[in-house]
Amino acid sequence: MPNSSSGRRRVTWSSKADPDGRVRERWHRADCRTDWAQCGREWDVVAVELGRGLDALDALRLGLHRGYPVLADYLTNRLYVMVEPGTGHVCRDLPGVRVLSTGAQVLVPVSGAGSAAAHWVSPPRASRLVDSGKLATALLRMVAVGAVAS
Template sequence: MPNSSSGRRRSTWSSIADVDDLLRERWRRADCRTDWAHCGREWDAVVVELRRGLDALDALRLGRHRGYPVLADYLTNRLYVMVDPGTGSVCRDVPGVRVLSTGSQVLVPVSGAGTAAAHWVSAPRGSRLVDSGKLVGALLRSVDAEQAVAS
């Protein structure tokens, strides 16, 4: 979808589902370091299949460059969407979703461009987190759409 002010394509979440050669090169050349971050303190992590999660974020119309912490693990094809601590549980009953909260950890980049196993597709800035209630709605709508197509 062209951006009327610049003529460029709008930057969507789903446009980053596939790893390109430029990203592979950034990982190869960067001095990357990862570490474990505890869930349930600053955020809960809602874990979903990569493309499905990106499509849900597109449906919510959240700007990719607005600082919502969203992490991709391209090796396992998973997306980690960070939501307010204690609120991830609203997503527990969504098929195909796992919630990481108190007692869980997630691998995050702490320097460089990240890695294939821990790459910020939207690096955290400030205290902005994805609203878990809106996220669960978008994920449930995607389940309903998949079921409608299958029947």
Template sequence: MQNSDHGERRATWASKATVDDQTRQRWLRSSSTTHWARCGTGWDAIAVHPLERGLEALDLLDVEAGEGYPVLADHLSSRLYVMVPAGTAAAADGLPGVRVLSDGHQVLVPLSGHGSAAAHWISEPVPGASRLWDAHRLVGALRKRDADDRQTVAS
């Protein structure tokens, strides 16, 4: 974990890959609803498999969770959905394990409550704020993470 400016420890994005018992209980007790949200209007989504790979890439961007940048997890399929400005997700075309979701695609998102194993906000969007991830920076972080992984395997 990294330190914040105030010397406090903060959780890494990668630490959010593990679902704890408390979250599972919230899902079971929750009356949350989900709906299919259309991509390509206000935002696109970059879907990264496996989920841990996407979270490790977010750690490289040095942005804390809770700052309103939307990140959605599908723990059932081990996919991470990172919302980027509409029309920019194509920057991730061709990356292995990555799917670009733009016009004509939909993503299952929680409307209320704690979501579910199939649609869980790791970092909820802030109402009224349009904080979206920079697709090019995310792609760069994914490439760096993958290169670091290949280097580790080679050594």
């Protein structure tokens, strides 16, 4: 739905659930590389099912283009949300969530668009990270709504 003040649609996190043809084409270029990054230093990582994670980010009303580092693995249908180091444990006991911290690694793009297994849905900028407590609350609300709808 167009925004009356600008005439443009608000781009949502959920719109990134399926990469478009342009993104897929960029993955096949020779300049696209990925590498392993240590967790627990610059960030902890909260891994969740792709659609559920994108919906949670939409519920938090975080700007898609604000530089929150969020990765998609389209091959395994997982979303990796970077949170403050040492805070990922807040999400540890949530259903369907895995937390990566000190001693773990995550595959990240280091050049180009990355790959289908490691694509920045939102590339990192500055030191902006998703708040793990707010993310946990959003994910819990989604579980509660899902349980009521069933």
